[in-house]
Amino acid sequence: MPNQLLSDRDVEFLLYEVAHADKLCELPQFADHSRETFELFLTSARKLARGVLWPAYKPMDEAPPRLEAGQVLVHPVMREIWPRLAELGITCATRPYAVGGQQLPHTVGMLASGYLMAANAAAFGYAGLTAGAAHLIEAFGDERLKRDVMPRLYSGEWAGTMALTEPQAGSSLADVRTRARPAGDHYLLDGNKVFISGGDQDVTANVVHLVLARIEGAPAGIKGVSLFCVPKRRLEGSDNDCTAAGVFHKMGWKGLPSIALNFGERGDCRGWLVGQPHQGISYMFQMMNEARLMVGMNAVATASAAYHEAVEYARTRLQGRALSQRDPSSPQVPIIEHADVRRMLLRQKAIVEGGLCLLVTTARYADLGDTRSLLLLDLLTPIAKSFPAEFGFESNTLSLQVHGGYGYTSEYLPEAWLRDQKLNSLHEGTTGIHGMDLLGRKVVQQNGAALLGLSEEIAIDVAKAGGSEGAALQQAVERVGTLTMALAASGDRDKFMLHSADYLTLFSIVVIAWQWLRMTNAAAGKQGDFHDGKRQAARYWFATELPRVEHLAALCESGEASYAEMRPDWF
Amino acid sequence: MPNQLLSDRDVEFLLYEVAHADKLCELPQFADHSRETFELFLTSARKLARGVLWPAYKPMDEAPPRLEAGQVLVHPVMREIWPRLAELGITCATRPYAVGGQQLPHTVGMLASGYLMAANAAAFGYAGLTAGAAHLIEAFGDERLKRDVMPRLYSGEWAGTMALTEPQAGSSLADVRTRARPAGDHYLLDGNKVFISGGDQDVTANVVHLVLARIEGAPAGIKGVSLFCVPKRRLEGSDNDCTAAGVFHKMGWKGLPSIALNFGERGDCRGWLVGQPHQGISYMFQMMNEARLMVGMNAVATASAAYHEAVEYARTRLQGRALSQRDPSSPQVPIIEHADVRRMLLRQKAIVEGGLCLLVTTARYADLGDTRSLLLLDLLTPIAKSFPAEFGFESNTLSLQVHGGYGYTSEYLPEAWLRDQKLNSLHEGTTGIHGMDLLGRKVVQQNGAALLGLSEEIAIDVAKAGGSEGAALQQAVERVGTLTMALAASGDRDKFMLHSADYLTLFSIVVIAWQWLRMTNAAAGKQGDFHDGKRQAARYWFATELPRVEHLAALCESGEASYAEMRPDWF
Secondary structure, X not given: OOOOXXXXXXXXXXXXHHOOHXXXXXXXXXXXXXXXXXXXXXXXXXXXXXXXXXHHHHHHHHOOOEEEOOEEEOOOOHHHHHHHHHHHOOOOOOOOHHHOOOXXXXXXXXXXXXXXXXXXXXXXXXXHHHHHHHHHHHHHOXXXXXXXXXXHHHOOXXXXXXXXXXXXXXXXXXXXXXXXXXXXXXXXXXXXXEEEEOOOOOOOOOEEEEEEEEEOOOOOOHHHOEEEEEEOEOOXXXXXXXXXXXXXXXXXXXXXXXXXXXXXXXXXXXXXXXXXXXXXXHXXXXXXXXXXXXXXXXXXXHHHHHHHHHHHHHHHOEOOOOOOOOOOOOOOOEHHHOHHHHHHHHHHHHHHHHHHHHHHHHHHHHHHOXXXXXXXXXXXXXXXXXXXXHHHHHHHHHHHHHOHHHHOEOOOOHHHHHHHHHHHHOOOOOHHHHHHHHHHHHOOHHHHHHHHHHHHHHHHHHHHHOHHHHHHHHHHHHHHHHHXXXXXXXXXXXXXXXXXXXXXXXXXXXXXXXXXXXXXXXXXXXXXXXXXXXXXXXXXXXHHOOOHHHHHHHHHHHOOOOOOOOOHHHO | OOOOOOOHHHHHHHHHHHOOHHHHHHOHHHOOOOHHHHHHHHXXXXXXXXHHHHHHHHHHHHOOOEEEOOEEEOOOOHHHXXXXXXXXXXXXXXXXXXXXXXXXXXXXXXXXXXXXXHHOHHHHHHHHHHHHHHHXXXXXXXXHHHHHOHHHHHOOOOEEEEEOXXXXXXXOHHHOOOEEEEEOOEEEEEEEEEEEEOOOOOOOOOEEEXXXXXXXXXXXXXXXXXEEEEEOEOOOOOEOOEEEEEEOOEOOOOOOOEEEEEEOOOXXXXXXXXXXOOOHHHHHHHHHHHHHHHHHHHHHHHHHHHHXXXXXXXXXXXXXXXXXXXXXXXXXXXXXXXXXHHHHHHHHHHHHHHHHHHHHHHHHHHHHOOHHHHHHHHHHHHHHHHHHHHHHHXXXXXXXXXXXXXXXXXXXXXXXXXXXXXXXXXXXOOHHHHHHHHHHHHOOHHHHHHHHHHHXXXXXXXXXXXXXXXXXXXXXXXXXXXXXXXHHHOOOHHHHHOOHHHHHHHHXXXXXXXXXXXXXXXXXXXXXXHHHHHHHHHHHHHHHOOOHHHHHHHHHHHOOOOOOOOOHHHO
């Protein structure tokens, strides 16, 4: 059976039985839509994913991009894939009709992207970055950029990138050094960027970089960083002194080039200011929720493809016998018969489907768009980004492990997905950054309003569920509440933030338990393998993961300071 | 500063302050040795590791072996490395003088190998496999094999392999199908093996395979499997109808070929029986403790190299500022100043040095060699193999994470070590197999004598330590005892084994806590960065890991059956 990448049945379940996405059509912006239009788009996406992106995955993993005579050459199959992605309209599916979009809910667009990511994360990456660049112009660009650049990005005529990182400015974007000097209607840029995904390629006629840089005389720090639109080729067609200086050799995502870019080596790299001077970081941050949810979706997708591969392998690979079977001439059994293999599969299922449900839950808050929903979106974003990245990596590791020695070879796919997955704990904010974002900002801002809102949302599902799982989740949520208040009351910021990593983990475990409760609520009273599997995975998560919360909470409260007090010379 | 691979100071500490290896010289077999001879050997090994194997690591990772016209070609640097490994005598360092060995304690040989593995696991692999093959002949071979084959392996004139796995017989060696038909002084073999590390190469004049096969008419199952010595070239020099059919493309260990071998395609593959018919598996098992400790050492070494790389990177990489520093024009700080980075480093230190101490502790039991010590060796072997493989993989992941985006590129080394490390949870028994070995065999055999012995050993160190850490460890050991008795008393084998994975994890956490107590005992009253670091890492392990034991023990006892009762159709 071919790998289904994401389970269609699970997507249907999450959309209509858990999240009731059809009800989103009651909102004015989605009034033209219906379950039928959602399904039309999803069907096109999964067809493209399975029929076009998926067969190209291994070839692209095996033949990474190279730089020749200043031009990056990517796998030629991208020239077949790119027009198909553009035709699907994946870059602007959730954007308004006014800019050529389909005005679909994020909830639907996210899942459609999920199929494409599961099939071929690198190939989808070109589209994801282009969408991000176009959206920045749509939100903050002037009329000229919106007229001359944005439509060519959304249509796929050109591709876009996000050019943020510099050698000395990764997690600390405040330290961006690329300079911009006013020169009439444009600026002249001078500097170097690294790790620019899609930073050059031979697929589209132009590549448009959305670049963070400092206007001469700007204040130090993040309040002096501006955003510029810097095309590889200027609108009239001439080259723009923006050159690919090198290709990074990555562990995974091998089909998508990661480029070192030099701006202004000849002193004539022209960029156009996007929005107001010195507002670049705040513009980026306004886009970041979306980008972070996309990373979370990518991590779920990468774990999902590997999970389905492992289930299929475990059903067909014969090895060993039941513990009670003493006859060595009896036939070997499929390894799914071994309880320890089912453990590895069930853990993957709990992570993958719990993560997917969280992405749907979070995207739905973005679609609802009211103040309270946006507060919840904001709170859940660091979890929706980092849980799939971290636990997804474990899930991918288990997929490889289920494949035994074969899993260690590139004759099978799990090792490739494991390599792909590792990026997701690094880009769009490392896991450490998200831990600090959650504890240092999200749960405490507005006197904990977001956390209170979350508790209320969970309480509704707990009330529906009743039973021991509902009670256990309720208790865990209360534990998070008292812990957060205790930490916030301590007054010492360093001590408060000390166990931000543990806090992120325990918060994630609780939020995923909530997703499993939402799913068992939706499955209540329904029979059959699919719903039985949901109940069983929920049972697994509540029995094995939720009890970890108390230990982690105690660590956060304890002021346990082993690494805080560890001196650099002691390593 | 160049990567030190293993810390010399730590090796010295473990050998002489923790394990008192110099006292081993009181045993008759080590009477010729002294701290000086140990140091001579270790110094040679670390020089070879740092000067010769280490510079070849990246080139070998980048240019894996290939098969051309029936011959496997490996990286040419191996032709420089191999004679140096032979010259060091690493293949027979711990073997008796009588067979050309140096009769060194395993405790010392293990650490010497550790340097070589940390420098270049693939390059060391050729020697490790050759040692294993030679040792099998030494232990079970007849006089002719001991005369004609063994010395050529130990001297490095030839190389050896262990040819066990077949496409249908991986974890289940009972299902080996390769056949052997008597033909005078030899047998004619017919069959296929896969994943044969070092199964062919162009470094040595001959490759000798130690092959599991079934003599015609043998009983089914493991009781019908025999061991054969099958050279690539016969003693008189002609080819032996044993051909490399393919090269597996591995995720890591790229310098060491993994080969599919065909025996007897032309009907003339000659093998010589090693020992008695049908005893092959029991011979293999007698060698397995050693092989498994080598895998554990390899996993520690792979994590160690990555840990030292991460510490150095964190000391020199500037990024961000203290949470309290609000001036964006202040200089960026080394990332080791960030508590969350120190968390990732301290966790690596706790895993790497805890694992190394366990390997030393375990190897010392092998050296002592009395009945009780061998029982402890047997008990600890699944932990010494699987703890470094599983926790070491996490440690390698953290090393990559500390490197941020750079860690994802092959311009830096952590991603390569992460790829290498993954093999260690698979070969020489998967982690699942070791969980079953520990719970299903090691802790229950002889009415729990080994577990009792372990408790007594730990009690001695607890008594020395006193204090809260001693008390916490004592309590954890008692918890393991009551848990094990409760499980053994249940009578239902499937239920007993259900949480073997959780049991392995909790047992490992306790055993590593014991190592940290041993190290803090040895550090007691000693000042300075090194010993302070030891105390701090112990504190970390006791605060963050040991409390997990109760949750895992409760899971084992609970009969929690989510994955046991999960049906294949529910995935």
